[in-house]
Amino acid sequence: MINASAAGVIQAAARHPDKINKVYAGQSGIIGALTEDLIDTSLERPEDIEALKYTPAGAFGSCRYKLKSVEEHRAQYERLIDVFRAHDIRYFFYNGGGDSQDTSYKVSQLSATMGYPITCVGVPKTIDNDLPFTDCSPGFGSVAKYVAVSILEASMDVESMSSTSTKVFVMEVMGRHAGWIAGASGMAVDERGLGPDIILFPEVKFDQAAFLKKVDQTIAEKDFCSIVVSEGVQYPDGKFLADSGTKDAFGHAQLGGVAPVVTNIVKQELGLKCHWAVCDYLQRAARHIGSKTDVEHAYALGEAAVEFAVAGENAIMPTIVRLQDSPYKWEIGKAELAKVANVEQPMPAEYLSDDGFGITAAARRYFAPLIDGESYPEYKNGLPAYVRLQKKRVAKKLPAFDL
Amino acid sequence: MINASAAGVIQAAARHPDKINKVYAGQSGIIGALTEDLIDTSLERPEDIEALKYTPAGAFGSCRYKLKSVEEHRAQYERLIDVFRAHDIRYFFYNGGGDSQDTSYKVSQLSATMGYPITCVGVPKTIDNDLPFTDCSPGFGSVAKYVAVSILEASMDVESMSSTSTKVFVMEVMGRHAGWIAGASGMAVDERGLGPDIILFPEVKFDQAAFLKKVDQTIAEKDFCSIVVSEGVQYPDGKFLADSGTKDAFGHAQLGGVAPVVTNIVKQELGLKCHWAVCDYLQRAARHIGSKTDVEHAYALGEAAVEFAVAGENAIMPTIVRLQDSPYKWEIGKAELAKVANVEQPMPAEYLSDDGFGITAAARRYFAPLIDGESYPEYKNGLPAYVRLQKKRVAKKLPAFDL
Numbered sequence: 091m092i093n094a095s096a097a098g099v100i101q102a103a104a105r106h107p108d109k110i111n112k113v114y115a116g117q118s119g120i121i122g123a124l125t126e127d128l129i130d131t132s133l134e135r136p137e138d139i140e141a142l143k144y145t146p147a148g149a150f151g152s153c154r155y156k157l158k159s160v161e162e163h164r165a166q167y168e169r170l171i172d173v174f175r176a177h178d179i180r181y182f183f184y185n186g187g188g189d190s191q192d193t194s195y196k197v198s199q200l201s202a203t204m205g206y207p208i209t210c211v212g213v214p215k216t217i218d219n220d221l222p223f224t225d226c227s228p229g230f231g232s233v234a235k236y237v238a239v240s241i242l243e244a245s246m247d248v249e250s251m252s253s254t255s256t257k258v259f260v261m262e263v264m265g266r267h268a269g270w271i272a273g274a275s276g277m278a279v280d281e282r283g284l285g286p287d288i289i290l291f292p293e294v295k296f297d298q299a300a301f302l303k304k305v306d307q308t309i310a311e312k313d314f315c316s317i318v319v320s321e322g323v324q325y326p327d328g329k330f331l332a333d334s335g336t337k338d339a340f341g342h343a344q345l346g347g348v349a350p351v352v353t354n355i356v357k358q359e360l361g362l363k364c365h366w367a368v369c370d371y372l373q374r375a376a377r378h379i380g381s382k383t384d385v386e387h388a389y390a391l392g393e394a395a396v397e398f399a400v401a402g403e404n405a406i407m408p409t410i411v412r413l414q415d416s417p418y419k420w421e422i423g424k425a426e427l428a429k430v431a432n433v434e435q436p437m438p439a440e441y442l443s444d445d446g447f448g449i450t451a452a453a454r455r456y457f458a459p460l461i462d463g464e465s466y467p468e469y470k471n472g473l474p475a476y477v478r479l480q481k482k483r484v485a486k487k488l489p490a491f492d493l
Numbered sequence: 494m495i496n497a498s499a500a501g502v503i504q505a506a507a508r509h510p511d512k513i514n515k516v517y518a519g520q521s522g523i524i525g526a527l528t529e530d531l532i533d534t535s536l537e538r539p540e541d542i543e544a545l546k547y548t549p550a551g552a553f554g555s556c557r558y559k560l561k562s563v564e565e566h567r568a569q570y571e572r573l574i575d576v577f578r579a580h581d582i583r584y585f586f587y588n589g590g591g592d593s594q595d596t597s598y599k600v601s602q603l604s605a606t607m608g609y610p611i612t613c614v615g616v617p618k619t620i621d622n623d624l625p626f627t628d629c630s631p632g633f634g635s636v637a638k639y640v641a642v643s644i645l646e647a648s649m650d651v652e653s654m655s656s657t658s659t660k661v662f663v664m665e666v667m668g669r670h671a672g673w674i675a676g677a678s679g680m681a682v683d684e685r686g687l688g689p690d691i692i693l694f695p696e697v698k699f700d701q702a703a704f705l706k707k708v709d710q711t712i713a714e715k716d717f718c719s720i721v722v723s724e725g726v727q728y729p730d731g732k733f734l735a736d737s738g739t740k741d742a743f744g745h746a747q748l749g750g751v752a753p754v755v756t757n758i759v760k761q762e763l764g765l766k767c768h769w770a771v772c773d774y775l776q777r778a779a780r781h782i783g784s785k786t787d788v789e790h791a792y793a794l795g796e797a798a799v800e801f802a803v804a805g806e807n808a809i810m811p812t813i814v815r816l817q818d819s820p821y822k823w824e825i826g827k828a829e830l831a832k833v834a835n836v837e838q839p840m841p842a843e844y845l846s847d848d849g850f851g852i853t854a855a856a857r858r859y860f861a862p863l864i865d866g867e868s869y870p871e872y873k874n875g876l877p878a879y880v881r882l883q884k885k886r887v888a889k890k891l892p893a894f895d896l
Binding site for chain 1: 521524548549550551552553554555556557558638641642643645646647649650651652653654656657658659662664680681683685750752753768769770771772773774775777778779780781782784861864865866867869872874875876877879881
């Protein structure tokens with residue numbers, strides 16, 4: 091969805107030629123800004139910019155790179171200003187989650203701290219859905235839809251063969267700190283009783299005895315059991331299940347993967363035939379099953395960021411404000427970057443069912459509109475015709491800079 | 494796709510009321526026939542039968558249960574005939590892969606071996622695509638599409654962040670004996686160079702040095718590497734990588750999962766940041782991204798099975814005959830069950846690239862039409878409105894039977 095927001099920014103900027111002449115995209119985020127690796131989006135075909143709404147991943151690249159404070163790393167800020175000045179950059183939009191909004195905030199303070207006039211607006215995006223002040227963050231709705239659809243389908247599969255084959259299916263989803271994604275999988279549960287019978291949340295310490303009892307009960311009732319487990323599930327002592335000592339043949343610690351750990355517990359304690367899946371990046375890149383609500387949010391937030399900026403607002407982030415659940419209504423709001431940066435929005439406790447293995451009606455009301463509607467990409471020869479931008483670079487004017 | 498074939502059988506049978514009064518479905522396949530657990534499909538709503546075309550898993554249940562030979566287990570065959578006679582069952586259609594077609598064949602011989610007049614036609618279905626005589630088997634095209642779409646999307650994700658984060662992504666797919674599914678993932682590779690850079694096939698013994706060299710080269714060229722690995726990949730000594738001694742904290746052998754094994758090899762030998770996914774049942778249940786060709790095949794084969802049967806043909810299986818690759822043309826053919834049963838169709842050697850890490854142009858010509866076209870289910874409240882049949886049972890007329 092980060093690309094849909096980029097389309098919103100680029101298309102909205104074109105409506106303000108008096109203030110914004112061109113939109114340059116930093117290759118790999120702030121790294122592109124620092125290294126003067128800038129892409130001239132005005133050289134892309136308009137239909138390719140439009141197609142960004144339907145394209146997964148980050149068309150301009152992304153990074154895991156956090157600006158330090160001005161005190162710690164003044165040279166980086168001076169470099170940023172050199173780049174901004176060299177290319178007459180007066181507006182800065184930065185798209186991402188908590189760390190990215192920390193960067194947005196620091197850039198938004200450059201007028202005050204360094205005397206360079208720049209207007210910076212953050213654009214929210216994180217599949218983790220843990221940004222504060224916004225009802226939800228772009229990316230999350232589509233991941234939520236993907237995990238709910240996937241566990242529904244896999245549950246139907248296991249149900250149809252449980253009499254003579256697999257009885258337990260375990261699907262691992264992302265969300266190391268909060269159970270938003272795991273919780274959304276619960277939307278698959280409908281009046282038919284399919285979908286995850288058990289969800290293991292990072293918010294609920296893993297109680298092996300209670301878990302096994304629940305599996306046992308579910309098998310007794312339905313003859314199969316469908317489980318969603320968040321990568322962030324922990325033992326009571328705070329240790330991640332995913333780090334619970336799995337070793338390869340050479341004694342090396344095995345990389346992550348909580349699904350096989352949970353599967354092994356079920357297999358060894360209950361002797362049931364199990365299968366497991368790990369979604370990993372498939373869930374967050376699955377643009378082929380994007381949520382329509384999510385795309386609309388992402389695009390609108392990109393547009394709003396530009397409108398706020400040209401209206402002279404600095405150091406803010408547009409947000410999604412929910413007006414009502416059903417029929418779903420929302421509008422754009424705003425939050426101060428100073429308050430957004432480095433604050434994680436946890437999943438509310440009232441979204442967790444009493445036994446800690448499912449979601450409540452309140453959670454369903456929250457998730458429902460976010461997964462609603464299907465936004466399909468176009469296909470060519472059986473595969474999504476995801477756009478590939480030309481990414482023509484802006485001529486460099488400055489000496490190289492080491493990060 | 495097994496449900497699409499069922500729709501084909503049920504709807505085609507309705508066109509022959511002179512010969513077929515009702516279609517009963519055995520709950521969980523042959524087990525339902527043996528235990529007299531029969532579903533009266535005439536009591537389902539016609540729109541629900543139609544909706545089977547868009548529904549994953551097996552709406553009537555499935556089983557892993559192979560009939561023994563008449564010599565070994567005569568009582569089972571006598572029971573089958575009792576059930577057939579009690580409900581005036583004269584036609585028997587059985588849908589599945591090699592083991593199921595073995596069952597079809599045995600039932601088709603009941604006239605000869607046991608003197609009960611029954612016409613039996615098999616219906617091919619296996620995501621493994623390893624049934625002989627047919628160009629492809631229903632189920633495979635949709636799995637092929639899913640894995641190609643998924644690795645395309647994940648590759649875009651890794652590409653966009655490789656400069657500061659994950660450089661290697663490993664996706665595990667099904668196919669223990671043949672690389673059809675792994676090979677199909679190669680369809681994601683287009684002129685942009687995205688998609689799997691390396692495919693590990695069960696047909697090619699794992700050469701760790703050659704593999705690591707290829708990863709290294711790919712990283713040098715592109716800065717990221719996308720890998721698809723079949724669950725059936727083996728070391729030169731025939732041992733599965735998935736069984737290569739991974740143990741949990743208690744020293745118990747860990748269940749399957751070749752993706753984490755491959756990932757660990759890359760991480761330890763090359764020191765690269767990796768992520769991995771295991772598709773497992775998600776790939777074969779992913780009706781949300783079904784191949785249109787696949788659905789058309791599945792339905793047509795179900796229809797054809799009935800047409801062959803009412804025309805008096807016994808002991809055959811309708812097949813897909815490819816007439817030309819592009820534009821794709823196909824027709825229905827037939828194969829003798831005696832020759833189909835227990836024969837596995839391997840992937841042709843000419844589909845493997847010289848280095849054993851990719852697919853050839855011939856393979857692309859083969860796979861291309863099978864993943865073509867999108868067959869989407871209807872959605873309700875953001876989730877596929879997969880049909881749930883009523884499955885009203887036919888009144889039992891016989892005493893219970895122990896399998």
